[in-house]
Amino acid sequence: MIKTWFEKFADNTTGQIIFFAAYVVLTTLGLFLLSDSVTAFLILLLSLLILYYLKLNIKIKWALGLLIIAVLVPFAASQGSSYQSFMDVGTLVLIYVAMSLGLNIVVGFAGLLDLGFIAFFAVGAYTYAIFGSTQANHFMPFGHYPLPGDTFWLFIPIGAIIAAIFGILLGIPVLRVKGDYLAIVTLGFGEIIRIVLNNMNKPINITNGPMGIPSIEPPRLFGIAIQNASQFYYIALVIFLFAIYIATRLEHSKLGRAWKAVRDNEIAAQAMGIPLVKTKLAAFAIGASFSGMMGSVFAAKQMYIDASSFTYLESTIVLVMVILGGMGSIPGVILGAAVVIILNNQVLTDISNTLTQLSASGVISVPDALSPAKMQRFIFGILLVVFALYRTKGLIPHKNRVFNVSKLKREAAAEKNKYKDDPEVEGSES
Structure with missing residues (x-):
């Protein structure tokens, strides 16, 4: 019933x-x-x-x-x-969704396992942080720094371009490897970028090393400083919508079909005339640009960054979002990123704080070894295992586009008749 x-x-x-x-x-x-x-x-x-x-x-x-x-x-x-707290979680969700959409292009569409994706996020963040603070005065012989907050809007595309360049630099040496070896190389690339950023304070102080870059200039729009999470929420929302539009258009484009062909069978794709080098480099570059854009937003929002924010664990979390949501599925990736961020930053944190308060007030007794703060990651891991067991293809699995075969045949026949009746075409054939 x-x-x-x-x-x-x-x-x-x-x-x-x-x-x-x-x-x-x-x-x-x-x-x-x-x-x-x-x-x-x-x-x-x-x-x-x-x-x-x-x-x-x-x-x-x-x-x-x-x-x-x-x-x-x-x-x-x-x-x-709790308004700003909710908006802060919403902003983080939008930031990580855009990053996940970028990684989905690399992993989900092109089938290239990337374990160092957070490196492009770091590149975008440091790009704005260096010039949006006094840090650039340490090595730039000209100009006055920090740049005004109005220039932040220029650093969103600049961060995307620089991250895309780094994506190409990563792609060039890994074109000959795939599978497990590709994962190892990208993991090494991510760690190299983090360590370099953490040590670029000598002999020329570019990133201020492990001390990080503080006092990053907040963005300005029409003279108004953007500092609250509720304001950054709308910046992240606009970039998020742009990322969805680009990812959707790419999925059904000629390039998107080439990525999927390479993912399914490289040899068959190459036999059909798909250039493997250009196709793979395009995936690395475009995917990295999504992360670079959000890196600039993240740096402006935090107003302080250091290399500890861009560890291997962060790369793994972004990859978990893609796999949990469904590789190759844009709606799935959006849901996967939202579930992971809300679970970690809202639900489990709120439960942990509530249990800690009850334990401190004597309402319940929780052993120190099982304190809520320590068990948060454990509970998150159990939830991921449950999701993986019961949703093996992701929360929203990828669905191939369905075409009406009879309609395509009619369109092809009409196109053929059009050229057949065209006297210029007939003359050229004769």
Whole structure:
């Protein structure tokens, strides 16, 4: 009976719209009234996943999704003291989603296992941090630093370009290796970049070494300094939308099909005339540029960076987001990144803080060896194992694009008849 009801509901577009509208209104009102509730915040965000599965026009889905993440979530959360905390988590989700989309191009589309992807994030972050602080005065013979916050907007594409150059530099020496050897080389590349950045304070002080770069100039827009998480949320949102648009267009482009051909069978792809060198370098460069853009945003948001923020563990977390969501699946990667960040930075942290407070007040007794702070990573690891066991292809597996074969045949026949009836074409053939 329940199954029959769900089948009827799935075919009833009007019913789906009414249900979704009621859900969004109730959850928005719930977060508005319980503005410090993590549960209310997460239930409202769940509406985005529900929206994905509704059978609505794609443009309507995008419009409703933008309304939720750009208007309803910030407005409903703004009434409480946890507003900036929620927006900070939202900003981190958008930053890591854009990075995951970049890594998905390399791993999911092109099939190139990259374990040093965080290096491109570091390059973008240091690019803005050096010139957006007094650090550039140590080695630049001209100019006055820090550059004003208005120049931040130029460093977003600059960070993308420089990260793309580093992606090409990584791609050139690894073209001859694949599989496990490719993973080893990219892992080494990531560690080399981190160690170099951590030691570039002698003989010329470029990165200030392990001391990091403090007092990074905040971005400015129309003379207004952008410093709060709620303001950075919208910057990350715009770049996130741009990253989705580019990734979607690339997936169904000639280059995207070439990446998938290389991923499935390099020899067959090369036999079909696909240039392996250019195709792989394009994947490394474009994927790295996504990470470089968000690196600049991350540096401006944190206002302080050092090499400890770009360890191998961070590369692994980004790779986990891609695999957990579903390799090659853009919606899956978005969901995977959101799940990992919200679990780590919101849900498990909130549970850990609550248990710590209860233990300190004597309500419950937790042994020191099992303290919530120490068990957070353990619980996160268990959840990843459960996801991997029961969702082996990811939370939202990749679906190949379905074509109407009969429609394609009709279009091909019409195109053939068009050229056949063209007198110029007939004359050239004769």
